[in-house]
Amino acid sequence: MKSLAELKAIRDKAKAELDMRKENPNAARVLVGMATCGIAAGARPVLNAFTEEIAKRGLTETVTVTQTGCIGICQYEPVVEIEVPGEEKVTYVKVAPEMVSKIVNDHLVHHTPVTEYTIGAIK
Amino acid sequence: MYRSNVLVCGGTGCTSSHSLLIAEKLKEELKEKGLDKEVNVITTGCFGLCALGPIMVVYPEGSFYSMVKIEDVPEIVEEHLNKGRIVTRLLYQETVEEDTIKSLNKTAFYEKQERVALRNCGLIDPEKIDDYIANDGYAALGKVLTEMTPEEVIQTMLDSGLRGRGGAGFPTGLKWKFAAGNDADQKYVCCNADEGDPGAFMDRSVLEGDPHVVLEAMAIAGYAIGASQGYIYVRAEYPIAVKRLQIAIDQAHEYGLLGEDIFGTGFNFDIKLRLGAGAFVCGEETALMTSIEGRRGEPRPRPPFPAVKGLYKKPTILNNVETYANIPQIILKGADWFASMGTEKSKGTKVFALGGKINHTGLVEVPMGTTLRTIVEEIGGGIPNGKKFKAAQTGGPSGGCIPVEHLDVPIDYDNLLAIGSMMGSGGLIVMDEDNCMVDIAKFFLEFTVDESCGKCTPCRIGTKRLLEMLNMITDGKGTLEMLDEMEELCNYIKANSLCGLGQTAPNPVLSTLKYFKDEYIAHVVDHKCPAGVCKNLLEYSIIKDKCYGCGMCAKKCPVGAISVTGYTAPGKKKPAYEIDPNKCAKCGVCIDTCKFKAIIKG
Numbered sequence: 001m002k003s004l005a006e007l008k009a010i011r012d013k014a015k016a017e018l019d020m021r022k023e024n025p026n027a028a029r030v031l032v033g034m035a036t037c038g039i040a041a042g043a044r045p046v047l048n049a050f051t052e053e054i055a056k057r058g059l060t061e062t063v064t065v066t067q068t069g070c071i072g073i074c075q076y077e078p079v080v081e082i083e084v085p086g087e088e089k090v091t092y093v094k095v096a097p098e099m100v101s102k103i104v105n106d107h108l109v110h111h112t113p114v115t116e117y118t119i120g121a122i123k
Numbered sequence: 124m125y126r127s128n129v130l131v132c133g134g135t136g137c138t139s140s141h142s143l144l145i146a147e148k149l150k151e152e153l154k155e156k157g158l159d160k161e162v163n164v165i166t167t168g169c170f171g172l173c174a175l176g177p178i179m180v181v182y183p184e185g186s187f188y189s190m191v192k193i194e195d196v197p198e199i200v201e202e203h204l205n206k207g208r209i210v211t212r213l214l215y216q217e218t219v220e221e222d223t224i225k226s227l228n229k230t231a232f233y234e235k236q237e238r239v240a241l242r243n244c245g246l247i248d249p250e251k252i253d254d255y256i257a258n259d260g261y262a263a264l265g266k267v268l269t270e271m272t273p274e275e276v277i278q279t280m281l282d283s284g285l286r287g288r289g290g291a292g293f294p295t296g297l298k299w300k301f302a303a304g305n306d307a308d309q310k311y312v313c314c315n316a317d318e319g320d321p322g323a324f325m326d327r328s329v330l331e332g333d334p335h336v337v338l339e340a341m342a343i344a345g346y347a348i349g350a351s352q353g354y355i356y357v358r359a360e361y362p363i364a365v366k367r368l369q370i371a372i373d374q375a376h377e378y379g380l381l382g383e384d385i386f387g388t389g390f391n392f393d394i395k396l397r398l399g400a401g402a403f404v405c406g407e408e409t410a411l412m413t414s415i416e417g418r419r420g421e422p423r424p425r426p427p428f429p430a431v432k433g434l435y436k437k438p439t440i441l442n443n444v445e446t447y448a449n450i451p452q453i454i455l456k457g458a459d460w461f462a463s464m465g466t467e468k469s470k471g472t473k474v475f476a477l478g479g480k481i482n483h484t485g486l487v488e489v490p491m492g493t494t495l496r497t498i499v500e501e502i503g504g505g506i507p508n509g510k511k512f513k514a515a516q517t518g519g520p521s522g523g524c525i526p527v528e529h530l531d532v533p534i535d536y537d538n539l540l541a542i543g544s545m546m547g548s549g550g551l552i553v554m555d556e557d558n559c560m561v562d563i564a565k566f567f568l569e570f571t572v573d574e575s576c577g578k579c580t581p582c583r584i585g586t587k588r589l590l591e592m593l594n595m596i597t598d599g600k601g602t603l604e605m606l607d608e609m610e611e612l613c614n615y616i617k618a619n620s621l622c623g624l625g626q627t628a629p630n631p632v633l634s635t636l637k638y639f640k641d642e643y644i645a646h647v648v649d650h651k652c653p654a655g656v657c658k659n660l661l662e663y664s665i666i667k668d669k670c671y672g673c674g675m676c677a678k679k680c681p682v683g684a685i686s687v688t689g690y691t692a693p694g695k696k697k698p699a700y701e702i703d704p705n706k707c708a709k710c711g712v713c714i715d716t717c718k719f720k721a722i723i724k725g
Contacts, residue, residue: 001379002387004265007256010378014257021128021165021246023185023226034207048161051126064183065126067207 019060026085027064028108030054033079035070041077042096049100050080054108063108076119082107091119125163127204132178132245134169134331135324135363136485141193142166142177148193152200162204168332170245172232173485175215180227180245187227189215232483235502237464239472240288240325240448241488244332249367252374255335261380263451264339267346268388271454276347277303282458284470285450289315289406289443290521290547291623292469292536295450298440301430302348305438310350312341313415313434313441316357316364317399317406320519321570323550325474326444328486330357330364333448334371338381338394340447343454345392348440353394356411360401368396403520403574407622408441410576421578422622443548445474465491469535477503479552480510492533495525499553510555514638518547520567520574521627523634524560543634545627559656560639561646565593567631575624582625585616589632597657601647610636651725658709661724663702669721672697676713676722682706685713 001007032038032047050065071079076093082103083089090113092103099117106112115121131137131146146166153159170178175189179199186209188199195213202208211219217232218225227233238244247254255261267276280296287293302310314337318326330337341353357365372394375381383391397415404410405420412434414420433439449471453461462470469491475498478484482504489498495515499505506512514524517534523544525532532538536546554563568590577583592609595601613629613636620626636643645651652660665676667690677685677700684706691698702713702722714722 001261001385004269004386007261007265007386010253011256011259011262014253016124017128017163018247018254018257020125021130021182023182023228025226032207034205036206039206044161047126051124051161055124066183067127069206069208 016055016058016060020064024061024064027062028082028084030063030065030108031068031081031083032065033069033071033077033081034067037070037074038077038079041094043078045097046078046080046095046100049097050104053100053104057104057109059104059108073119076122082113084108084111087111092117093119093122125161127162128182129162129164129204130167130180130182130245131164132168132170132176133166133249133363134173134244134328135361136169136173137176137178138363140177142179142191145177145179145191145193145196148196149200152197153204156200156205158200158204165248166250167246168244168249169241169328169486171236171241171328171486171488172215172483174483184209184224185227186224187215187218188213231501231504232485232487235493235497236488237472237490238488239452239464240329240445240474241332241486242452243336244328247333249332249334250370252335252371252378252380255333259455260335260451261339263454264342264380265386267343267454268386268390273303273347273349276343276454279453279458280347280450283453283461284458284465284468285446285453285461286469286536287443288445288449288473288549290518290545292546295442295446298430298442299344299347301428302438302440305431307438309352309435309437310348311434311437311439312344312348312350312353313412313439314341314353314355314447315406315408315411315441315443316355316361317411318358318361318444318548319403319406319574320521320548320550321567322478322552323476323519323548325476325486325549327361327364329444329448330361331367334364334367335375336451337368337444337447338371338375340450341394342381342385342392343450344440344442344447346390348438350440351391351393353392354397354415354434355394356397356399356405356415358401359398365396365398372396402576403570404576404622404624407624410622411441412439421576422624424621445549466533466535468537473534473546473549475549475551477551477553479516480506480555480558481553482507491535494531494533496530498534498551499530503553506553506555510557512553513556513558514554514560516544516552516554516563516631517550518545518627518630519550520570521545521623521630522547522550523630524554524563524638526638543630543637545630557654557656559652559654560635560642561593561597561652562654562656564631564635565590565597568593568628571624571628575628579619579621579625581616581619582621582628585612585620586625586628588612589616589629593632596643596646597652598659599646599650601643603644603647606636606640606643606647655724661709662704663707663709663711663713663722663724664704665699665701666721666723667699667701668692669719670699671695671719671721672699673718674700675716675718676700679712679716681710681712682708684708
C-alpha cells in the first residue's frame with residue numbers, strides 16, 4: 001500500500017458488497033415478486049439485473065433490492081414495486097431484464113417513474 | 124454482485140453449536156439450487172446474542188434466524204432465498220409482530236446498545252481484509268500517517284478521554300504521552316489479549332470478529348510513540364482468535380499495511396503474536412511482558428513503569444484489545460464525538476459480557492453511565508424463571524458484588540469503585556436468590572488462590588488463609604470473630620501485594636461482607652445457608668404429613684439413605700418415608716423426584 005488513493009480504490013470496490021449487509025430504513029426499496037408465479041415468469045433474472053445495475057451505479061447505500069412474495073396479479077408477473085421514501089409507490093409489470101437499466105436511471109436516479117412500464121399503462 | 128447475503132455467526136459460542144456446519148450446508152444447498160452465484164454466505168464474528176445461537180441473518184431483509192438447526196437449512200434456502208418467503212417460524216420471535224417483522228435494531232437487546240468497539244462484529248468477514256477496508260478500515264492509519272504529527276495523535280487520545288478497557292481505567296493518551304517522551308533506540312507496542320476473568324469474552328469476540336482493528340490501532344500507537352514493533356499476547360485457549368489474527372497479519376502484510384514504508388511515508392511497523400499458556404497473572408502488565416521475553420510470567424515491582432522500562436527494558440505501551448478497538452474511530456470521527464458519549468470522567472462505551480442468571484446471555488455494548496437496571500432488565504431480558512435479582516458481580520475475581528439497592532447507579536469506572544466493585548474487563552454475572560454470596564466469594568477466591576503466581580507473600584499466603592476461613596464458614600465451623608479477622612486480612616492483602624492480582628483478590632470477599640453480612644452471619648450463627656447452596660449446612664428431610672408413601676425417592680436415592688417409617692399420615696394410604704441424615708449425600712435427586720413436594724432442604 002503506497003498511497004491513500006490505493007486504499008480508497010479497494011474501499012470503494014468492496015463497499016457496495018458491505019452496504020448490502022446493513023439495514024437501511026431510509027433507503028428506497030425495490031421489491032421483486034418472487035413467488036412461484038414470479039419465478040415462472042422470469043423474475044430471477046430481473047432481480048439479479050436490479051442488483052447488478054444498482055451496484056454498478058453506486059446506489060447501494062440508498063437503494064435496497066428485496067424479494068417479496070406473490071403480489072396477487074400473477075398474469076402481470078414479473079412484478080416489481082418501487083418505494084421511494086416520500087413518493088408514491090409505483091408498480092411495474094411484465095418486467096424484463098432489458099427494462100431494468102431504464103427504470104433505475106429514470107425512477108431511482110431522476111425520480112421520474114417510467115410510466116409505460118407501469119400497471120396503469122397495461123390496464 | 125450478490126442479491127442476498129446470509130451472515131452466519133462464526134464466534135466461539137455459535138461455532139460450538141455447529142454454526143460452521145450450518146454455513147457449509149447452506150453453501151451446499153445453494154449450489155444444488157443454482158443460487159450460489161446470487162446468494163453469498165459469510166461467516167462473521169459474534170453478534171452478541173449468544174443465548175440464541177447459532178445465529179443467521181439474511182440481508183437485505185434483515186431477517187434474524189435464531190437457534191438454527193442443520194435440518195432447517197433446506198427450508199430457509201427454498202422458501203426464503205429462492206422464493207422470498209421469510210420463514211417466520213424460525214425467526215427470533217421478538218422480531219415478529221403479528222404480521223410484520225421488526226428490525227433487529229429495534230429489539231430490546233439491540234435498541235439501547237451503542238456499538239463502537241463491536242461495530243464490525245457480525246457485519247464483516249473477519250478473514251477478509253477487503254471487508255474491513257470497506258467499512259473505513261485502515262483509513263485512520265492513513266489519516267494519521269499523512270495528516271497528523273505524533274503529538275497530534277496523542278493529543279486526540281487525551282481529548283477523547285479514552286481510558287483503558289482492561290480494568291484499571293488509566294487514561295490511554297497519558298500512557299502514550301509518557302512512552303513518547305522517553306527516548307530510546309527501540310520502543311514497543313503491546314496488546315493485552317490475555318483475557319482471563321471468568322465470564323468475560325469481549326476481547327475474544329473483537330479478535331474473532333474484527334482482528335484488523337487491533338492491528339490498525341497498534342500501528343497508530345506505534346506512530347504516536349515512535350515504535351516499529353508490536354506484540355499481541357493472546358491466550359492459546361482462543362484458537363479461533365489466534366487463527367484469525369494470523370490471517371489478518373498476513374493479509375495486512377500483503378497489502379503493505381504492515382511492514383516497511385506504509386503508505387509511502389517511511390513509517391515501518393510490524394506485529395508478532397505471542398501465545399499465553401493460560402496463567403491468569405500474565406494478564407498483569409509486567410508479568411505479560413516478562414512472559415513475552417520468554418521467561419516465567421511473574422510481575423515485578425513498579426516503578427519503573429513500562430513506559431520507561433518495559434519489554435526488553437525498552438519504553439513500552441500495553442493496551443487492552445477493547446481499548447484498541449475504539450481508537451481508529453476516535454481518529455476518524457474526532458475526540459469530541461467520542462467524548463460526547465458517556466459520563467464526565469468515563470467517556471465512550473463499554474462492552475459487557477452478560478452471564479449467569481439472565482435471559483439474554485451475550486455481549487452488549489452500552490454508553491458509559493447506563494444503569495445496571497437497564498442492562499439487566501431491558502437489554503438482558505431479566506432473570507429466568509421469575510426469580511428475583513440478588514446481585515451482579517462485575518470485574519471478575521478483582522471485582523465485587525453490586526446489590527439490588529445500587530441497581531440504578533450509572534455504571535462507570537468511578538461509580539463502581541465507590542460502591543466497592545470495579546469495572547474490570549467487563550464481565551457481568553447476574554445472580555438470583557438461589558445464589559449463596561458466601562459461596563460466590565469462595566468461588567472467586569479459589570480462582571485467585573489457584574492463579575496466584577506465588578512471588579509475593581501477601582497474595583500467596585494471604586489468599587490461602589482467606590480461603591481456609593471461607594471454607595470453615597461454609598462448613599458451619601466459622602465464628603463471628605472470624606468475620607472481623609477476614610476483613611482485616613483482606614485489607615492487608617490489598618495494601619501489600621505486589622501486583623493487581625493480589626491487590627484486588629480480596630474484593631469479592633470485602634464486597635459480599637459489606638452488602639450480604641447477614642448471609643455470613645446465618646452461616647456462622649445459625650449454621651444455615653439461606654440460599655440452600657452450601658452442602659455441609661444443608662439437611663434434606665421429608666414432611667411426613669405430605670408424603671404419600673410412593674417410594675419413588677427411595678428408589679432414586681443413590682446412597683440408600685431413604686427408608687419407610689411406621690407412620691401413615693391422615694388421609695394417606697401408605698406409610699411415609701424418611702431420610703437418614705448420616706447417609707444422605709445431599710445430591711438433591713429426591714427433591715426432583717417427589718411429585719408431591721414433600722421433600723425440603725434447609
